[in-house]
Amino acid sequence: xxxxxxxxxxxxxxxxxxxxxxxxxxxxxxxxxxxxxxxxxxxxxxxxxxxxxxxxxxxxxxxxxxxxxxxxxxxxxxxxxxxxxxxxxxxxxxxxxxxxxxxxxxxxxxxxxxxxxxxxxxxxxxxxxxxxxxxxxxxxxxxxxxxx
Numbered sequence: 351x352x353x354x355x356x357x358x359x360x361x362x363x364x365x366x367x368x369x370x371x372x373x374x375x376x377x378x379x380x381x382x383x384x385x386x387x388x389x390x391x392x393x394x395x396x397x398x399x400x401x402x403x404x405x406x407x408x409x410x411x412x413x414x415x416x417x418x419x420x421x422x423x424x425x426x427x428x429x430x431x432x433x434x435x436x437x438x439x440x441x442x443x444x445x446x447x448x449x450x451x452x453x454x455x456x457x458x459x460x461x462x463x464x465x466x467x468x469x470x471x472x473x474x475x476x477x478x479x480x481x482x483x484x485x486x487x488x489x490x491x492x493x494x495x496x497x498x
Contacts, residue, residue: 384459385444387485388476392463395490396435400425409479409486411454428492433468440464442473450477459485464495471495 387407394403400422404413408421416424440463447458457480465474477489 384446384478384480384485385441385461387478388444388459388461388463388487389439391476391487391490392436392439392465392474395425396429396432407487409481409488411479411488412486412490431469436465436467438466439474447477456480458488465492471497 391403391407394400394407401418403425404418404421442462442464444459444461447460449455450458459478459480461476461478463474463476465472471494472492473495475489475491475493476487478485479488
């Protein structure tokens with residue numbers, strides 16, 4: 351009798367865990383896509399065609415703030431300062447957002463990487479916006495990361 355109760359309890363627990371995991375996957379369906387877009391954007395900053403990055407990867411918020419020529423020149427300088435493409439990139443965290451710090455509401459996503467270049471280590475913070483089913487970068491920052 352005790353064995354059958356224990357088996358029933360385990361069956362219920364496993365069933366509930368499965369439902370919880372399925373619900374979490376459904377709620378986070380876009381999470382991996384947004385993170386993949388952020389990673390591809392960071393890679394393109396290292397070695398991609400910067401004009402193409404501005405044209406295809408940046409959302410209207412980013413493009414309205416930084417003209418294409420300025421973006422290309424600024425990232426070109428950053429490439430020199432970094433000493434070339436990244437050596438390692440580690441995902442620190444990611445978070446879906448419904449509102450930006452500026453107050454704008456929508457379907458947003460934040461990703462933070464710890465990225466190692468030959469000349470140092472930085473946090474790369476990427477904010478994305480879902481525009482008609484396509485994730486676009488609307489802000490990117492590079493901040494010095496503490497050692498270790």
